[in-house]
Amino acid sequence: MVEAYRPSSLEEALKIRADKGALPFAGGTDLMVKYRYESGAVPEYPAPVIFLTHLEEIRKIYSQDGELHLGAGTSLAELMSHSEVPELLKEAVRTIAAPGLRNTATLAGNICNASPAADGVCALYALDSRVKLSSPRSSRELAIYEFITGPGKTELREDELLTEIIIPRDRSTTRLFRKVGTRKANALSKLSIAAAARLSGERVDEVRIALGAVAPTVLRSVELEKQIQGLSRAELSERLEHFVQSYEAMVQPIDDQRSTAVYRKKVAVNLLRQFLTSIAA
Amino acid sequence: MKAQISTPIRRVDAKDKTSGAARYLADMSFEGMLYAKAVRSERPRAKILRIEVPRLPEGYTYVDASDIPAGGKNKIEMIKDDWPVFADKEVRFVGETLALIVGPDRGMLNRLCREVKVEYQDLEPALTIDEAESLKGGAIHGTDNLYADYNLRKGDPEEAFKKADRIIEDEISTGYQEHIYMEPQGVVARPEADGKLGVYFSGQCPFYVRHAVAGAMGVDEEMVRVQQAVTGGAFGGKEHYPDVISTSLAVAARKVGRPVGYFFDRVEDISYTPKRHPSRTTFRTAVDERGNVLAMDIDVKLNAGAYESCSMVVLQRAIFSVNSVYDIQNVKIRGRAFATNNVPSDAYRGFGAPQGLFAMEVHMSHLARTLGLSDLKYKSRHLIKKGGLTVTNGRIHEEVKLPEMIERIDEMSDYRRKVKEFKKGSWRGVGFSMFNHGSGFTGNGEQEIIRGVVKMRKRSDGLVDLLVSNVEMGQGLQTTFRKIAAMVLDLPVDQVVYNDPNTDLVPDSGPTCASRSIAIVGYLVQEAAKKLKARWGEEGEVLVEHRYAHPPRLHWDQEKLDGDAYPSYGWGINVIEVEVDPLTYEVETKGIWAIHDVGVAIDEKVVEGQVDGGIIQALGYGSLEKLEVKDGRFQQRTMADYTIPTSMDFPRIKSALVDNPYEYGPFGAKGAGELVFDGAAAAFADAVQMAIDRDISRIPVTPEYIMEVYEND
Numbered sequence: 004m005v006e007a008y009r010p011s012s013l014e015e016a017l018k019i020r021a022d023k024g025a026l027p028f029a030g031g032t033d034l035m036v037k038y039r040y041e042s043g044a045v046p047e048y049p050a051p052v053i054f055l056t057h058l059e060e061i062r063k064i065y066s067q068d069g070e071l072h073l074g075a076g077t078s079l080a081e082l083m084s085h086s087e088v089p090e091l092l093k094e095a096v097r098t099i100a101a102p103g104l105r106n107t108a109t110l111a112g113n114i115c116n117a118s119p120a121a122d123g124v125c126a127l128y129a130l131d132s133r134v135k136l137s138s139p140r141s142s143r144e145l146a147i148y149e150f151i152t153g154p155g156k157t158e159l160r161e162d163e164l165l166t167e168i169i170i171p172r173d174r175s176t177t178r179l180f181r182k183v184g185t186r187k188a189n190a191l192s193k194l195s196i197a198a199a200a201r202l203s204g205e206r207v208d209e210v211r212i213a214l215g216a217v218a219p220t221v222l223r224s225v226e227l228e229k230q231i232q233g234l235s236r237a238e239l240s241e242r243l244e245h246f247v248q249s250y251e252a253m254v255q256p257i258d259d260q261r262s263t264a265v266y267r268k269k270v271a272v273n274l275l276r277q278f279l280t281s282i283a284a
Numbered sequence: 285m286k287a288q289i290s291t292p293i294r295r296v297d298a299k300d301k302t303s304g305a306a307r308y309l310a311d312m313s314f315e316g317m318l319y320a321k322a323v324r325s326e327r328p329r330a331k332i333l334r335i336e337v338p339r340l341p342e343g344y345t346y347v348d349a350s351d352i353p354a355g356g357k358n359k360i361e362m363i364k365d366d367w368p369v370f371a372d373k374e375v376r377f378v379g380e381t382l383a384l385i386v387g388p389d390r391g392m393l394n395r396l397c398r399e400v401k402v403e404y405q406d407l408e409p410a411l412t413i414d415e416a417e418s419l420k421g422g423a424i425h426g427t428d429n430l431y432a433d434y435n436l437r438k439g440d441p442e443e444a445f446k447k448a449d450r451i452i453e454d455e456i457s458t459g460y461q462e463h464i465y466m467e468p469q470g471v472v473a474r475p476e477a478d479g480k481l482g483v484y485f486s487g488q489c490p491f492y493v494r495h496a497v498a499g500a501m502g503v504d505e506e507m508v509r510v511q512q513a514v515t516g517g518a519f520g521g522k523e524h525y526p527d528v529i530s531t532s533l534a535v536a537a538r539k540v541g542r543p544v545g546y547f548f549d550r551v552e553d554i555s556y557t558p559k560r561h562p563s564r565t566t567f568r569t570a571v572d573e574r575g576n577v578l579a580m581d582i583d584v585k586l587n588a589g590a591y592e593s594c595s596m597v598v599l600q601r602a603i604f605s606v607n608s609v610y611d612i613q614n615v616k617i618r619g620r621a622f623a624t625n626n627v628p629s630d631a632y633r634g635f636g637a638p639q640g641l642f643a644m645e646v647h648m649s650h651l652a653r654t655l656g657l658s659d660l661k662y663k664s665r666h667l668i669k670k671g672g673l674t675v676t677n678g679r680i681h682e683e684v685k686l687p688e689m690i691e692r693i694d695e696m697s698d699y700r701r702k703v704k705e706f707k708k709g710s711w712r713g714v715g716f717s718m719f720n721h722g723s724g725f726t727g728n729g730e731q732e733i734i735r736g737v738v739k740m741r742k743r744s745d746g747l748v749d750l751l752v753s754n755v756e757m758g759q760g761l762q763t764t765f766r767k768i769a770a771m772v773l774d775l776p777v778d779q780v781v782y783n784d785p786n787t788d789l790v791p792d793s794g795p796t797c798a799s800r801s802i803a804i805v806g807y808l809v810q811e812a813a814k815k816l817k818a819r820w821g822e823e824g825e826v827l828v829e830h831r832y833a834h835p836p837r838l839h840w841d842q843e844k845l846d847g848d849a850y851p852s853y854g855w856g857i858n859v860i861e862v863e864v865d866p867l868t869y870e871v872e873t874k875g876i877w878a879i880h881d882v883g884v885a886i887d888e889k890v891v892e893g894q895v896d897g898g899i900i901q902a903l904g905y906g907s908l909e910k911l912e913v914k915d916g917r918f919q920q921r922t923m924a925d926y927t928i929p930t931s932m933d934f935p936r937i938k939s940a941l942v943d944n945p946y947e948y949g950p951f952g953a954k955g956a957g958e959l960v961f962d963g964a965a966a967a968f969a970d971a972v973q974m975a976i977d978r979d980i981s982r983i984p985v986t987p988e989y990i991m992e993v994y995e996n997d
Contacts, residue, residue: 036924040391040394041390041394041549041551041552042310042390042468042547042548042549042550043319043390043547044389044390044391044393044394045391047391181868183868183870183987185908185924185925185927186908186927186929186930186932186933187930187932187933188930188931188932188933189930190927191924191925193987260912260919260920260925261925262988263988265988265991265992266869266987266988266991269991269995270867270868270869270987270991273867273868274867274868277867
């Protein structure tokens with residue numbers, strides 16, 4: 004049998020998490036697959052589970068100081084229908100699985116599962132997102148790329164819960180989200196790209212590019228972005244192949260049951276080039 | 285004029301299946317039932333040195349080859365009997381059953397199975413056709429790894445090759461395909477109060493199960509009673525594999541004296557149950573100065589897996605189909621089915637024909653591309669006609685309506701205009717495929733092996749019992765069989781009673797496969813109904829029967845594989861339009877058109893359902909359904925990784941039928957169930973070829989493969 008807790012407040016949830024080492028269970032759409040058991044058998048989880056999505060404290064979506072705060076308990080469907088959620092994130096979330104799953108799955112779960120192929124996470128990288136982690140005694144914030152450290156690995160401590168996702172306002176003027184999946188719906192990503200840029204006149208003021216499923220974590224190079232920022236569109240056009248090659252060197256995908264390294268690399272680079280071309284002169 | 289019978293009626297099983305009222309095997313309850321779980325081989329090829337069974341808790345029982353009753357045998361009698369009920373000396377594939385553990389709790393069974401320690405002496409496995417051909421690790425089967433090796437000849441190929449202006453070589457290959465039927469495999473075996481052994485199963489062929497179980501248990505067939513449960517889908521995957529589960533469960537049920545059920549989990553089902561045979565076909569084709577085909581030398585190889593099962597017959601259908609709808613005057617064909625250390629390949633909708641037809645159709649398109657000729661014009665020059673000779677030197681006895689169908693599908697799809705408009709390599713393409721499919725068993729199957737019987741009984745309450753062993757498995761038989769009987773008898777459809785078959789109650793009208801249910805058994809239903817109608821005035825119960833008789837105009841020599849391989853053929857054309865994304869190589873299918881000659885549709889809506897399902901399943905086969913083997917294990921084992929199409933992947937299909945009544949079919953009907961699968965993969969490949977202006981030579985045509993073909997040109 005699975006030992007399960009349904010706390011009535013976030014405070015109680017944090018205490019159970021700390022005391023029991025319970026597994027945070029939000030929509031459950033990853034956990035139920037991970038710990039699936041053959042038909043007719045009772046599932047076995049390595050730890051007690053703690054249900055969370057009913058908690059009012061983490062079901063809010065609100066803006067504060069120009070930033071959007073997404074409560075960890077909000078479902079993908081809820082955030083898709085919220086007016087202040089950035090379009091880039093909505094586009095990514097729209098490609099996740101199918102409506103039934105999006106009604107129950109959460110973005111917080113998508114983050115904590117820490118798959119390099121997570122579509123929502125790819126967009127969060129490109130949006131400079133942060134996560135709020137709470138424990139019974141304190142709370143802290145980490146950038147999304149600091150929080151996720153490898154496939155299935157995060158900085159979440161044994162007494163912490165991810166309670167909020169914080170997204171700075173997206174002021175981009177050009178965006179691209181593209182998921183290349185195993186089919187058109189209910190599909191897992193072979194690779195994905197989430198990119199945003201702000202152009203003012205002929206100048207590239209800001210650019211953020213994230214590539215999914217081509218490295219152990221979502222790939223984003225702030226270094227390369229800095230080199231692009233401030234260039235005129237004509238200058239970017241001249242140096243476009245240089246930047247494409249720099250990204251190409253960083254793209255290190257693998258062969259697996261869904262695709263090949265060669266394909267992932269080629270197509271990631273094609274899509275990246277398409278985006279850079281769209282913002283260059 | 286459309287035949288009256290073709291007018292659709294509401295499907296008899298629609299309400300129960302859509303409302304959830306239908307009771308599938310797992311919904312049925314059997315008092316005191318225990319569950320079984322297989323201890324499976326972890327190795328593709330090894331000798332079994334020792335098996336250490338953990339101490340089992342009370343109520344749990346270990347069942348293996350030593351439990352097979354005296355008089356029984358550790359062999360599953362299918363077409364061949366090389367597949368053991370329980371592996372006891374060696375294992376030949378990953379997932380082979382070594383033993384069952386039986387008990388009340390399925391979680392406990394999973395744990396106990398994991399605790400069984402098997403000591404193996406590993407042998408070198410042969411997994412691919414090439415490895416099997418080179419006898420890697422020594423022969424798995426016989427001395428040459430060949431389950432079957434056939435040679436066909438038509439005309440004088442040697443002489444024709446001498447006259448060749450040019451010889452063009454080609455190699456076409458196809459991959460595995462998993463059935464993904466609605467509900468996974470499931471069987472319950474129960475010792476019955478009357479001393480018989482009851483078997484309840486989801487599947488296609490009740491008498492196959494009875495035969496296999498009786499053989500393994502060493503009892504008369506009458507001592508085994510098989511009851512089909514509501515079956516949501518099978519596609520050939522439940523043609524023979526239920527024999528594999530039933531035999532071991534029968535041994536277990538006898539040992540414990542209680543009902544024992546085994547309901548496969550989806551991952552278990554994908555990992556260990558049979559698949560469509562992968563194939564590789566090479567062509568050497570001689571053409572004259574105008575490009576016309578003078579002769580072909582064709583070599584077909586199938587990867588048949590670890591046990592033979594039905595591979596020899598699949599191979600027959602593959603090579604009999606490998607000239608498709610074309611009349612090639614001089615042909616030499618060799619076909620071989622290779623033993624490998626993979627999960628045994630077995631029946632799957634089309635039964636070898638899709639592999640042969642795909643290879644030929646794609647080869648014809650390659651010839652046209654190589655010669656710089658129009659695809660459709662080139663293919664049309666070679667079409668077979670009524671009276672034409674097949675590759676087994678049989679005749680096409682029916683009118684071939686392909687020329688009329690070509691015009692019709694051109695109107696529907698605007699094919700010819702699109703070919704002109706879409707330039708080669710423009711990332712847009714339109715593909716065209718033609719195909720035919722023999723209805724009924726191959727060769728001597730119907731007249732010598734199956735010899736189907738149908739019975740029909742007028743009851744004293746006025747209802748009519750239709751007694752056949754064929755099953756409803758989603759293809760609409762509950763509706764179409766009733767329609768045939770009701771129309772002959774001039775009764776309302778609901779006065780014909782047709783229950784899921786029970787082998788104690790129905791005669792053996794043969795298995796539900798090979799596009800034979802309507803074309804062969806449906807005709808027996810019609811003829812039995814005519815007999816009953818003639819005796820309708822008689823008082824009380826009236827029982828009639830009708831037996832299969834081979835149409836007198838057909839001849840067949842099974843030794844030489846010579847003559848009319850099939851009594852009749854269904855015919856079809858598919859057109860598919862695509863756009864390929866130049867950045868991601870993903871294919872967007874823009875349109876699908878189909879036209880079929882199935883003789884006469886017994887129900888247009890039922891046939892439309894077959895067309896829609898068959899084409900989408902074939903497009904999955906042709907574009908999405910990648911199933912790779914590594915170290916003898918399938919790499920795509922979940923429905924997330926083994927991707928069949930969803931409703932988002934392909935547009936609505938526009939389809940039409942042409943009537944071409946068949947003399948020996950009920951109301952003129954021929955088979956439809958497999959035909960509708962046969963053409964879409966080739967039309968898809970052809971469309972992609974035009975879009976990227978490169979030859980496509982294998983399926984599935986994944987974006988990865990398109991990139992490889994495009995980049996490596």
